[in-house]
Every structure is written in structure tokens, then in C-alpha cells.
Amino acid sequence: MEILIIGTGYVGLVTGTCMAEMGHHVICLDINEEKVAQLNQGIIPIYEPGLHELLMRNVASGRLKFTSSYPQSLTDSKVCFLCVDTPVAADGSANLHQIRSASAAIGAHMSGDLLIVVKSTVPPGTASVVQKTVQEALDERGVLYGFDVVSNPEFLKEGNAVNDCLKPDRVVIGTNRAESSEIMKEIYAPFMLNHERLMIMDVASAEITKYASNIMLAARISLMNELAGICEKVGANIDKVRLGVGSDSRIGYQFLYAGAGYGGSCLPKDVKAMISFANGLGYNAEMLQSINRVNERQKHVIFGKMKAYFEKAGGLAGKTFAILGLSFKPDTDDLREASALVLIEELLKAGASVRLFDPVAMPAAKKAVPPGERVFYAKDEISAADGCDAIVLMTEWKQFRFLDFEKVSTVLKKMVFFDGRNQYSPDKMQKIGFDYISIGKKNAYADSLKKTETQIPVTP
CATH class of the missing domain: 3.40.50.720 (NAD(P)-binding Rossmann-like Domain)
Structure with missing residues (x-):
């Protein structure tokens, strides 16, 4: 045809x-x-x-x-x-x-x-x-x-x-x-x-089906991020909660990952559009408004964790951070509503410098965040980490799942890792020697492990 x-x-x-x-x-x-x-x-x-x-x-x-x-x-x-x-x-x-x-x-x-x-x-x-x-x-x-x-x-x-x-x-x-x-x-x-x-189906039902699908997915993500915040308060692990919840056949495992907030061209736009559409009908869509508010808040969570961690070390000003992943999700160069851009803006306002790397989205990122005195685009993960006070993972590209931490440790100024996508195990990162801060889980500090190990008697 x-x-x-x-x-x-x-x-x-x-x-x-x-x-x-x-x-x-x-x-x-x-x-x-x-x-x-x-x-x-x-x-x-x-x-x-x-x-x-x-x-x-x-x-x-x-x-x-x-x-x-x-x-x-x-x-x-x-x-x-x-x-x-x-x-x-x-x-x-x-x-x-x-x-x-x-x-x-x-x-x-x-x-x-x-x-x-x-x-x-x-x-x-x-x-x-x-x-x-x-x-x-x-x-x-x-x-x-x-x-x-x-x-x-x-x-x-x-x-x-x-x-x-x-x-x-x-x-x-x-x-x-x-x-x-x-x-x-x-x-x-x-x-x-x-x-x-x-x-x-009828035209109106077809038109709203697209919005309904994306809103349902956005709701699952925002709900898990809300639960992640509660997990942090009580010492629970959101990843284990996800497994327990997802095993229910009525719920399933998809879109149950806590993280630094959803982005892209669809979910944020469609949630906001349906809120506006409902308002025009005189209908107060409270749950849709909550989905949007939770996601907007979540995009600032990693910055808040970084600010709190470095507070006793003179704050964020003058420090340099490696940001791994810039696109809103893996396998795309789309930066629309990307959480990484929110973090970069906050860090620059706080007086920090950033070293950025993404496998695909670098050309688009350079237009959104031009290179400058405090913005450097690296050729790979190792180069991004060079001389940095911490690494921040913002997009879960597959190649970031197995970083060469032996090489990374030789170029980092301080062994600190902020995981905005919960890709790593706190225990493993702690044993490698990192202070590891993620979302919805207990923070793991390398110094704490050393102190614990010294208390364990050595058997002759």
C-alpha cells in the first residue's frame, strides 16, 4: 500500500x-x-x-x-x-x-x-x-x-x-x-x-489508551521511588522489596526499579498533559499530580545525597565529579527530561566541576551542556573518573555493569560511588573499598568495613 x-x-x-x-x-x-x-x-x-x-x-x-x-x-x-x-x-x-x-x-x-x-x-x-x-x-x-x-x-x-x-x-x-x-x-x-x-475501538478510547499506558508505567516507577524513601528510613532494601512484590503474578517485575526519576519524551509529557486535560474537564486528578510531584522530587535525590556526604568535607564547591550516563535511559541518545541534566545543573550551581561520559549521547549533551571550564567530556569511563572526588552513575548502560574498578581506583581522588540506578551491590562495593550510596538501601562505607574487620579475632 x-x-x-x-x-x-x-x-x-x-x-x-x-x-x-x-x-x-x-x-x-x-x-x-x-x-x-x-x-x-x-x-x-x-x-x-x-x-x-x-x-x-x-x-x-x-x-x-x-x-x-x-x-x-x-x-x-x-x-x-x-x-x-x-x-x-x-x-x-x-x-x-x-x-x-x-x-x-x-x-x-x-x-x-x-x-x-x-x-x-x-x-x-x-x-x-x-x-x-x-x-x-x-x-x-x-x-x-x-x-x-x-x-x-x-x-x-x-x-x-x-x-x-x-x-x-x-x-x-x-x-x-x-x-x-x-x-x-x-x-x-x-x-x-x-x-x-x-x-x-472508538476514537476517544484509542486516544486515551496511549496516555493510560504511560501513566500506569509512570505510576509504578514513582511508587517504587516513594517506597525507596521509606526503605532508607527503616534500613530496608528496595531491591529485595522489588523481588518480593514482583513475584506476585498480579503485579510482575517490569517498571519496579527505584532510581533517580524517569525522563524521556513520553512519560513526563503524557502525565503532565493528562493532568492538564483533566483540569480542563473540571476533574481533580490527584493521583496523576502525585505521580508527577514524586518524579520531580526524585530527580533531586542524588544531589541531596551528594550534598549531605560532602558537607563535612567543605561542601561541593571546588570538587569534581564523574557523571556516567547522560541519556534518560540506555540505548538512546535522547536527553529530554533526563535526570542527569538536572544533577549537572545543580552541581554547577554549587560550584563543582563535572567530567561527563555517555556511550551515545555525547553529541546531543554538548549542545545541552556546552564544554567549558568546569564541564569536561571524557572519552571513556576511566578518563571521566580521572582526578574526581566521586563517580555518579545516572544511566544504566550495559557497559557500566562491570566497570574496571581496579583501573578506576588508580585515577580517583576519593573512592566514592553514588549509584542513581542501583546497579551494584553495597556489600561488594564496600569490599572493593568504596563508600557506596544508592537509592532505597543502606549506605555502605569502606571505613566501616575496616573497623568491623579489626574487631574480628584472628584464629591461630
């Missing part, structure tokens, strides 16, 4: 490439001509495992093309996916400017009947906004074409988006027309060879 994808951001690029991989002929449109030119050269603006190889293969086959021309792309397509960004507005609501702009462009240039599919994350009622905007543009032209607007929210996890798109665990379609349902079934037929995963 001939498909047009409007927007070559994260969702649009992955969706368009995977649609082409499944045999559809896809045109990806973006009004940014420079971006389109780079895509046609095989230069992609995001990091996503497996995406570049897939994109190049489908461009070479002729099934995937990039353009900035609405007239030609709409002439060649019968189905149009809206995959533009819906960022958070100043009041927390979803900013629909790009949705309205793209809808107006569709109405201004379409030359035949068209099925419009809203894949962007949008609040309930947005399909009607698209319908009205397109119709107004058609009326202004004085032409009459048949079109329908359906909802098809995306459920892509950054770092695993290609697999999520090619092998979806569900495909949600919101429409009230049987004809539109059949077209969508045809589009997704190649994705359903193993078993049927397509769900047809």
Missing part, C-alpha cells in the same frame, strides 16, 4: 522504516528540507539500535523515500499517518500546533480521497480537531474529497523501537467506520502473521 508519513521524528522515522520493511511503499515527509536532505544521504537524526541498517536497506529497495513536498506525496498516497511532535505547552497541556499545521497542509494539497491516521500522542478530541481543520481547508479550496480520521497511537520504547514496531504486542485502532477498519487491517496484516493483535 502507498503510505505517507508526516514527520520524521522518532515515531515517524521508525514507523515509516518498519512499514517499508513490511512491503509497503512509504514516503516520509518533513518540512525541514535540511533534515530531508540528510535522510536521503542515509544520515539519521536519532540513535536507535537497528534503525540505520533497516532504513538504508529500504531506501535502496525503493520502498522508502523522503521529501518535503506535500503535493506530490499526497498524490501518490491513499493513507497518511500524522507523526508530528506534540510537546508540552507552558500550562502542561499537549501543544497541538504541529498537528493543526500538518492537517491544514493536508487539506490544502490533497487531490483525492484519503485516510488520515493520527499516530502522535494526543488528548481525546484531537481527531475531531484534525477533521475540522482538513475540512476547512477543503472548503476554502472549494473541492470535495472523501476522508476519514482514525486514531492509531504508538507504543514504541526508545532503545527497542524497531522490534516494538515490527512485532507489536498490540495495535490499537480508533474508528467508527467499517471501511477505515478494513484499510487499517490491510496495512497491519504483515505485522499479524503470528497472531492477531489488532484492537478496534
